[in-house]
Amino acid sequence: xxxxLVTAGVLVIGDEILSGRxxxxxxxxxxxxxxxxxxxxxxxxxxxxxxxxxxxxxxxMRARWSYLFTTGGIGPTxxxxxxxxxxVAFGVGIDHDPRAVxxxxxxxxxxxxxxxxxxxxxIPFGADLIENKVSKAPGFRLGNVHVMAGVPSVMxxxxxxxxxxxASNAALLSETIDTGIGEGLVAEPxxxxxxxxxxxxxxxxxxxxxxxxxxxxxxRSREQGKLVAACDDVKTMLADLKGQQQTQL
Amino acid sequence: xxxxLVTAGVLVIGDEILSGRxxxxxxxxxxxxxxxxxxxxxxxxxxxxxxxxxxxxxxxMRARWSYLFTTGGIGPTxxxxxxxxxxVAFGVGIDHDPRAVxxxxxxxxxxxxxxxxxxxxxIPFGADLIENKVSKAPGFRLGNVHVMAGVPSVMxxxxxxxxxxxASNAALLSETIDTGIGEGLVAEPxxxxxxxxxxxxxxxxxxxxxxxxxxxxxxRSREQGKLVAACDDVKTMLADLKGQQQTQL
Numbered sequence: 144x145x146x147x148l149v150t151a152g153v154l155v156i157g158d159e160i161l162s163g164r165x166x167x168x169x170x171x172x173x174x175x176x177x178x179x180x181x182x183x184x185x186x187x188x189x190x191x192x193x194x195x196x197x198x199x200x201x202x203x204m205r206a207r208w209s210y211l212f213t214t215g216g217i218g219p220t221x222x223x224x225x226x227x228x229x230x231v232a233f234g235v236g237i238d239h240d241p242r243a244v245x246x247x248x249x250x251x252x253x254x255x256x257x258x259x260x261x262x263x264x265x266i267p268f269g270a271d272l273i274e275n276k277v278s279k280a281p282g283f284r285l286g287n288v289h290v291m292a293g294v295p296s297v298m299x300x301x302x303x304x305x306x307x308x309x310a311s312n313a314a315l316l317s318e319t320i321d322t323g324i325g326e327g328l329v330a331e332p333x334x335x336x337x338x339x340x341x342x343x344x345x346x347x348x349x350x351x352x353x354x355x356x357x358x359x360x361x362x363r364s365r366e367q368g369k370l371v372a373a374c375d376d377v378k379t380m381l382a383d384l385k386g387q388q389q390t391q392l
Numbered sequence: 393x394x395x396x397l398v399t400a401g402v403l404v405i406g407d408e409i410l411s412g413r414x415x416x417x418x419x420x421x422x423x424x425x426x427x428x429x430x431x432x433x434x435x436x437x438x439x440x441x442x443x444x445x446x447x448x449x450x451x452x453m454r455a456r457w458s459y460l461f462t463t464g465g466i467g468p469t470x471x472x473x474x475x476x477x478x479x480v481a482f483g484v485g486i487d488h489d490p491r492a493v494x495x496x497x498x499x500x501x502x503x504x505x506x507x508x509x510x511x512x513x514x515i516p517f518g519a520d521l522i523e524n525k526v527s528k529a530p531g532f533r534l535g536n537v538h539v540m541a542g543v544p545s546v547m548x549x550x551x552x553x554x555x556x557x558x559a560s561n562a563a564l565l566s567e568t569i570d571t572g573i574g575e576g577l578v579a580e581p582x583x584x585x586x587x588x589x590x591x592x593x594x595x596x597x598x599x600x601x602x603x604x605x606x607x608x609x610x611x612r613s614r615e616q617g618k619l620v621a622a623c624d625d626v627k628t629m630l631a632d633l634k635g636q637q638q639t640q641l
Contacts (some may be wrong), residue, residue, distance in 0.1 A: 157537065158595055161433045163423030164566075164610060165597065168418075170438070174412030184410045186445070189419070189436035193593075196435070219576045221583040259579030278605065280490075281450040294598060317413075327468045327500075330508030334470040345467035346407055346441075349543060356527065361413060 149312050150304040152184050152204035155189040155294055156197055156215040156225050168295045169214045176302055179312035182210065192216060197228035205232075205288050210309065212302075215293030217282065221260040226283070229290055230267035240266035243281050250279040317363040318374050322381055325349070326358040328388075332380045333360065336373070342366060343373040398561050400431050401453035404475050405446055405464040408544055417510040417544045419465045420510040425551055430560035431459065441465060446477035454481075454537050459558065461551075464542030466531065475532070478539055479516035489515035492530050499528035523553040566612040566625050571630055574598070575607040577637075581629045582609065583620070591615060592622040 153173050159165040170187055175183045185208055190196040199215075204209045216225030230237035243264035247256055258341050263280035266272065273282035273289065275297055282291040282301045291301040326349040337345045343364040349356050360377060364370040398624035402422050408414040419436055426433045434457055439445040446465075454460045465474030479486035494515035496505055512529035515521065521536065524546055531540040531550045540550040571578050575598045584593045592613040598605050609626060613619040 155436075158593070159597055159610065160419075161423055161429050161436070162564075162566075162612070163420060163425075163433075166420040170409075171412060171415040174410055176412075178412050184412075185440060187404075187410070187436075187438035191434060216599060218596070219579040221579070221586055222595055255576070257576060257580065259583075260576035262579070263576075280549075283399070296600065315411075327504075327506060327509035330468040330470070331506065334508075337470055340484075344407070346471055347406055347467070349467060351543070351545065361408065363411070367508070 149182050149210070149310050150208040151210040151212060152185060152208040153291075154188070154197075154200050154211060154213040156192065156213060158191045158222070160189050160215075161191055169298055172295065172299065173212060173214075173302070176306075177320050178315060180309060181313065181314040182305060182309065183315070183316055186277050192222045192224060194224055194228045194231065197225060198232045200231040201229055201288060204226070205286065210288060211262075211288045213288065213290050217263065217280070217290060217292055219262045223262070225290060226265050226267060229285060229288060233267060233269075233285055235268045235285075237257045237265055237267045239264045240270075240272070242266075242272055246272075246279050246281060254310055263336045266281070273301045278287045283316075301371045313365045315365055316367060316369060316370050317361055320360045320362070320374065320381070322358045322360060322378060324358060324384070324388075328384065329358055329360070329381070332384060333377070336377050336380055339376065340369065340373040342369050345373070345377070394403040396465070398431050398459070398559050399434045400426050400459045400461060400619060401434060401455040401457040402436045403449050403453055403462040404436070404542075405441065405462060406438075407440045409438050409464075409585045410440055418542070418547055420587070421544065421548065422461060422463075422551070425555075427564060427613060429555060429558060431558065432561065432564070433524060441473060443473055443477045443480065446474060447481045450478055450481040450537060452633060454535065458536060460537045462539050463547050465567040466512065466529070466541055467541060468511045472511070474539060475514050475516060478534060478537060479623075482518075482534055482537075484517045484534075486514055486516045488513045489519075491515075491521055495521075495528050522550045525549045525553070533621065562614045564612055564614055565616060565619050566610055567619060569609045569611070569623065569626060569630070571607045571609060573633070573637075574605045577633065578607055578609070578630070581633060582626070585626050585629055588625060589618065591618050594622070594626070 160167050187198050190200050216223045266283050270283040272284040275281050277297045278299045290296045343362050346361045348359045409416050439449050439451050466474045515532050519532040519534040524530050526546045526549045540547045592611050595610045597608045
């Protein structure tokens with residue numbers, strides 16, 4: 144995993160998520176989607192519909208990660224300020240984009256394309272459009288920033304449209320091992336196993352089962368051979384651990 | 393809404409959320425919970441189990457918001473590094489805390505409290521403990537930072553334990569109006585209504601219903617009288633709008 148690992152940040156924009164009124168469905172989707180593409184999601188932020196907050200997050204995240212994906216705030220209403228904020232973040236102008244206007248003219252009936260809807264054709268200078276198969280109003284890509292809708296079905300269609308253009312790493316392989324025992328028992332041998340297999344990332348995830356805690360281990364690597372060796376080692380470790388417990392009874 | 397508004401940030405810590413393996417349930421819960429308490433959630437971040445990433449996010453967010461709430465990374469395994477990272481962020485030491493050790497000794501049977509489980513008693517110097525009614529291992533509060541577990545039932549119990557100690561604003565009141573029409577039609581009159589009622593925040597949220605987009609409006613204010621006046625104004629505006637549409641048919 145070198146310096147040229149392909150990474151991503153996700154920025155969710157919207158007061159309705161922060162107030163709890165709307166439960167976000169895009170973060171989980173994008174986490175799965177990017178992992179399947181072989182892109183490492185490293186950071187997510189949720190900010191309000193506030194220009195200063197959006198500009199700051201866009202600039203911090205686009206500098207840090209290979210790709211930034213934003214969701215929300217590109218509709219026709221006064222609180223949709225993502226496109227204008229991204230233009231400010233990049234220091235470029237913004238206006239009605241002829242390509243986007245043409246898409247909307249094609250979609251809406253005569254007289255339906257009012258001034259508010261035309262707002263959805265405001266695109267920062269120098270951006271490429273991202274196709275929206277669901278409701279036509281496009282997203283856009285500026286530099287390494289991909290600006291998408293907040294409505295999940297529209298965001299997902301945009302992600303499908305832009306995915307073929309994204310670079311990716313070798314896919315991250317993973318194996319899950321359900322230990323059936325508490326995290327406190329497995330922690331120390333797991334720490335030693337992690338030290339023996341530095342190229343395999345070992346995570347430990349407690350969960351409640353019938354009122355007691357059990358633990359799932361997830362082992363991840365980009366190298367199949369190393370992943371298999373680490374899984375074998377951990378399974379042997381768990382068998383030993385259970386043997387010890389039975390001896391103690 | 394003056395400079396002394398009580399605000400909050402939420403920091404979710406965990407590779408398993410970023411990889412998509414686990415779907416976060418804490419952000420939505422905390423958004424609802426804080427809104428009900430009358431605390432304005434302003435920013436959420438999700439970062440990986442990486443010390444540098446945690447330290448940077450903790451320091452950025454605790455400086456900016458009245459309160460910071462973190463979830464995840466306080467279990468017994470090697471990848472649970474939140475407590476150590478928070479100590480680094482504050483520049484204080486960390487060690488086994490006698491109060492936390494006593495709680496764990498009380499909870500575990502003789503011989504069960506191994507070295508890994510004792511890790512859960514590592515608490516930065518100067519912190520207060522946050523009670524955990526579910527599985528005993530405590531969270532902690534250091535300055536304005538509240539460090540909680542990632543397991544939702546445990547996090548929720550910790551939030552219940554610390555809620556009475558939190559300051560809050562006058563509760564934010566809200567009214568939802570389902571317009572039954574597309575966002576593009578309501579956008580311009582809504583912008584004008586927003587301009588007439590600056591102390592009421594008006595949000596517009598499109599959703600798909602039977603294949604076409606409809607729009608819910610959410611009006612929010614801390615002042616009941618102003619909220620009622622704005623709602624009346626918006627309802628009149630919508631009735632006018634629907635009247636115009638019927639005239640056009």
